[in-house]
Amino acid sequence: xxxxxxxxxxxxxxxxxxxxxxxxxxxxxxxxYWYRQDLGLGLRLIHYSNTAGTTGKGEVPxxxxxxxxxxxxxxxxxxxxxxxxxxxxxxxxxxxxTHEQFFGPGTRLTVL
Amino acid sequence: xxxxxxxxxxxxxxxxxxQINCTYQTSGFNGLFWYQQHxxxxxxxxxxxxxxxxxxxxRFSSFLSRSKGxxxxxxxxxxxxxxxxxxxxxxxxxxxxxxxxxxxLIIKP
Numbered sequence: 001x002x003x004x005x006x007x008x009x010x011x012x013x014x015x016x017x018x019x020x021x022x023x024x025x026x027x028x029x030x031x032x033y034w035y036r037q038d039l040g041l042g043l044r045l046i047h048y049s050n051t052a053g054t055t056g057k058g059e060v061p062x063x064x065x066x067x068x069x070x071x072x073x074x075x076x077x078x079x080x081x082x083x084x085x086x087x088x089x090x091x092x093x094x095x096x097x098t099h100e101q102f103f104g105p106g107t108r109l110t111v112l
Numbered sequence: 113x114x115x116x117x118x119x120x121x122x123x124x125x126x127x128x129x130x131q132i133n134c135t136y137q138t139s140g141f142n143g144l145f146w147y148q149q150h151x152x153x154x155x156x157x158x159x160x161x162x163x164x165x166x167x168x169x170x171r172f173s174s175f176l177s178r179s180k181g182x183x184x185x186x187x188x189x190x191x192x193x194x195x196x197x198x199x200x201x202x203x204x205x206x207x208x209x210x211x212x213x214x215x216x217l218i219i220k221p
Contacts, residue, residue: 043209090154100145101157102157
């Protein structure tokens with residue numbers, strides 16, 4: 001099984017442009033998450049979804065939106081990118097029994 | 113507020129033992145996780161503690177004291193491949209993970 005896949009692997013984006021980061025899991029996990037990871041700050045939760053059709057805001061949601069149309073996919077959209085959104089973005093999903101989170105390989109985004 | 117504290121960086125020698133500490137203050141507690149993250153890669157699960165005591169898994173052990181808000185990860189017989197960041201995370205009352213900033217472990221020959 002692939003687990004969790006993310007696309008693209010990396011991207012350079014001009015400020016003001018929009019972009020969608022894709023995330024797909026094949027483990028049938030109900031809960032999914034988007035984090036950003038910046039040096040010295042650790043993982044910070046952007047948005048989450050406890051089940052298909054529902055989403056919630058995390059610690060740093062401003063400038064980002066998500067949707068959860070089905071169990072497998074959880075895209076993250078930046079409507080108008082700013083340089084402070086330069087980061088590594090990780091998508092994760094969790095097992096409902098153990099709450100262990102499984103991570104995708106990450107997307108490295110640079111906003112210029 | 114919610115807070116997870118762990119040392120920023122530690123250095124140890126190949127073959128030795130190292131203990132990485134984590135203290136936490138969170139709204140609710142549903143378990144504590146340790147993850148390993150090699151540079152440029154995604155975090156991967158190492159251990160989970162929900163009850164007080166020591167959980168051993170090969171060269172790695174994790175300890176939890178809920179009354180003290182304290183955990184440690186113990187790595188024995190260190191190998192060069194153990195050079196990585198180690199992330200402590202607490203599952204809060206909503207089962208969301210609150211993450212520490214990570215401890216970068218440097219292994220020297």
